[in-house]
Amino acid sequence: MRTVLLIDLARTSSAVAADPARLAKIRHLAELLSRVEPDEAEIAVAYLSGELPQRQIGVGWRSLQDLPEPRQIATASLTEVDALLSSIKAQSGPGSQAARKDLLERLFRSVTAQEQAFLLRLLGGEMRQGALNGVMIEAVAKAAATPAAEVRRALTLRGWLPAVGAAALTGGVEALRSFRLEVGRPVAPMLAQSAPNVAAAFEKLGGGPVALEWKLDGVRVQAHRSGDEVKVFTRTLDEITAQVPELVEAVLGLSAEDLVLDGEVIALRPDGRPEPFQVTASRVASKIETERLRGTTPLSVFFFDALRVNGEDLLDLPDGERHAALERAVPAGLITPRLVTSDPEEGMAFFTEVLRQGHEGLVAKSPATPYAAGRRGAGWVKVKPRHTLDLVVLAAEWGHGRRQGKLSNLHLGARDPESGEFVMLGKTFKGLTDELLAWQTERFLAIADGPSDEWMVRLRPEMVVEIAFDGVQRSPRYPGGMALRFARVLRYRPDKSPEDADTVDSVRQLLL
DNA sequence: TTCCGACAGTGGGGTCGCAAT
DNA sequence: ATTGCGACCCCACTATCGGAA
Numbered sequence: 241m242r243t244v245l246l247i248d249l250a251r252t253s254s255a256v257a258a259d260p261a262r263l264a265k266i267r268h269l270a271e272l273l274s275r276v277e278p279d280e281a282e283i284a285v286a287y288l289s290g291e292l293p294q295r296q297i298g299v300g301w302r303s304l305q306d307l308p309e310p311r312q313i314a315t316a317s318l319t320e321v322d323a324l325l326s327s328i329k330a331q332s333g334p335g336s337q338a339a340r341k342d343l344l345e346r347l348f349r350s351v352t353a354q355e356q357a358f359l360l361r362l363l364g365g366e367m368r369q370g371a372l373n374g375v376m377i378e379a380v381a382k383a384a385a386t387p388a389a390e391v392r393r394a395l396t397l398r399g400w401l402p403a404v405g406a407a408a409l410t411g412g413v414e415a416l417r418s419f420r421l422e423v424g425r426p427v428a429p430m431l432a433q434s435a436p437n438v439a440a441a442f443e444k445l446g447g448g449p450v451a452l453e454w455k456l457d458g459v460r461v462q463a464h465r466s467g468d469e470v471k472v473f474t475r476t477l478d479e480i481t482a483q484v485p486e487l488v489e490a491v492l493g494l495s496a497e498d499l500v501l502d503g504e505v506i507a508l509r510p511d512g513r514p515e516p517f518q519v520t521a522s523r524v525a526s527k528i529e530t531e532r533l534r535g536t537t538p539l540s541v542f543f544f545d546a547l548r549v550n551g552e553d554l555l556d557l558p559d560g561e562r563h564a565a566l567e568r569a570v571p572a573g574l575i576t577p578r579l580v581t582s583d584p585e586e587g588m589a590f591f592t593e594v595l596r597q598g599h600e601g602l603v604a605k606s607p608a609t610p611y612a613a614g615r616r617g618a619g620w621v622k623v624k625p626r627h628t629l630d631l632v633v634l635a636a637e638w639g640h641g642r643r644q645g646k647l648s649n650l651h652l653g654a655r656d657p658e659s660g661e662f663v664m665l666g667k668t669f670k671g672l673t674d675e676l677l678a679w680q681t682e683r684f685l686a687i688a689d690g691p692s693d694e695w696m697v698r699l700r701p702e703m704v705v706e707i708a709f710d711g712v713q714r715s716p717r718y719p720g721g722m723a724l725r726f727a728r729v730l731r732y733r734p735d736k737s738p739e740d741a742d743t744v745d746s747v748r749q750l751l752l
Numbered sequence: 753t754t755c756c757g758a759c760a761g762t763g764g765g766g767t768c769g770c771a772a773t
Numbered sequence: 774a775t776t777g778c779g780a781c782c783c784c785a786c787t788a789t790c791g792g793a794a
Contacts, residue, residue: 262789262790262791298778298780299779300778302777302778303779332771333771334771334772337772338772366761367761369760372759374760457783460783474781474782475781476782478781518767520783521781521782521783522766522767524768525766525769525781526768527768640762642761648762648763649763666764667764667765668764669763670784670786670787671785671786671787672787674788710784716766716767717765718765723764723765725764725765725783726764726783727764727765728785728786754794755792756794757790757791757792758789758791760787761786762787764783764785766781766782767780768781770778772775772777773777
């Protein structure tokens with residue numbers, strides 16, 4: 241009999257969810273981790289931080305409906321559950337959906353109600369216990385009696401917390417220190433914060449010179465080269481080597497044979513201007529007909545960072561030195577345009593220029609910052625332009641989790657002057673404070689109109705709301721053939737009536 | 753004592769591959 | 774051929790805790 245069973249994880253998760261204090265969550269998690277046996281440590285770290293050792297198993301929210309009754313006695317071990325999930329993942333070909341369902345039912349029949357609830361949250365991808373990677377890093381450190389900084393460093397290099405956590409719990413700080421940057425195995429990519437404008441980005445980086453780089457609206461790539469072998473990974477560390485042969489050839493064309501580079505792939509038109517993001521994303525996601533697609537939609541790559549060049553790990557070096565190494569290893573045509581300046585005015589001119597060329601914006605970087613992979617550290621700050629429109633709320637959907645009982649997700653419409661009707665352009669739930677959620681729920685119920693159901697309340701088109709968004713994209717889903725990208729609420733406009741709302745024509749202007 | 757960095761949660765549009773219909 | 778689902782590409786914003794100032 242194992243000392244730690246699935247029921248223990250389920251109980252720990254409940255305790256974590258019930259205790260809002262971060263330090264208490266860490267205590268609960270560390271207490272369990274300190275009891276788990278070495279061969280189950282990876283599973284425990286994974287499950288309690290909302291991950292699966294298999295990463296994905298082809299089961300989502302929809303497959304988790306209509307599950308069997310629980311049993312009364314909890315006996316399931318982590319190893320047993322892990323084996324079942326592996327066999328679910330292994331199903332493929334005709335009949336696989338039925339086989340998956342069968343195995344999933346067997347799993348749920350073999351556990352108690354509390355374990356079922358835990359597995360539902362885990363497999364559904366919504367832990368709702370207020371603890372994921374960030375809290376788990378601290379819990380692993382506490383349970384293994386190692387500094388959290390050592391865990392973070394290992395996670396940067398390994399990119400997968402369950403593996404790092406298991407190493408820490410079984411081998412302590414020595415095991416953590418044995419993690420190295422390994423060519424061919426992806427590193428957790430460094431992420432950026434955002435700022436509303438160039439001046440604010442300069443301010444955030446705290447004076448001194450700032451490196452400004454074009455922000456291209458493509459797909460983030462991490463390219464590894466060892467001799468004749470190249471591997472390419474995405475931001476979530478999934479391998480896409482086969483989909484991006486242009487990138488592979490570009491890297492093989494460099495003289496350095498030992499490389500880890502960070503950059504962006506993007507589809508450019510013959511005139512050099514960027515294709516819409518959808519075109520790049522479609523090209524990168526397509527696994528078949530790659531050779532034909534190369535002809536119609538070629539990909540370009542632009543690197544902006546070097547993590548390793550010719551046997552030297554550069555992660556801990558400041559940005560300026562890493563970029564110098566990048567410039568030595570990679571020709572200028574494959575490097576993201578960059579300007580180092582202390583002058584915000586000069587920065588704004590650079591921003592204007594990148595937008596004129598049709599690109600997304602800028603990323604401002606402190607030349608002193610090391611590559612803090614996997615953390616949205618303050619070293620990188622992105623700046624993008626923002627559009628706004630006054631739109632009409634057509635309906636609202638009931639929220640989930642902490643928004644349960646509140647009307648949350650808004651259906652947004654622009655006015656069609658021809659018909660006098662409103663054309664839906666998308667939805668948003670962003671930008672709403674708790675106070676605004678409470679207010680709009682009450683207000684919406686007062687103007688409810690038309691067929692509503694358990695998810696949605698239709699409204700008389702009376703409420704005008706000011707919406708910020710990044711751009712307009714072609715939509716196969718919405719009636720006007722266009723949708724807003726990254727829409728969020730700025731404020732309600734009680735001073736405006738629906739007749740004052742922006743029109744579909746003004747939105748269409750932005751599509752070009 | 754106040755401020756602010758980091759984290760988790762709440763969901764958005766679009767596209768692909770695959771299995772089922 | 775079409776549809777449904779899972780996965781993954783891009784992502785913004787608010788509330789909260791707890792350490793920093």
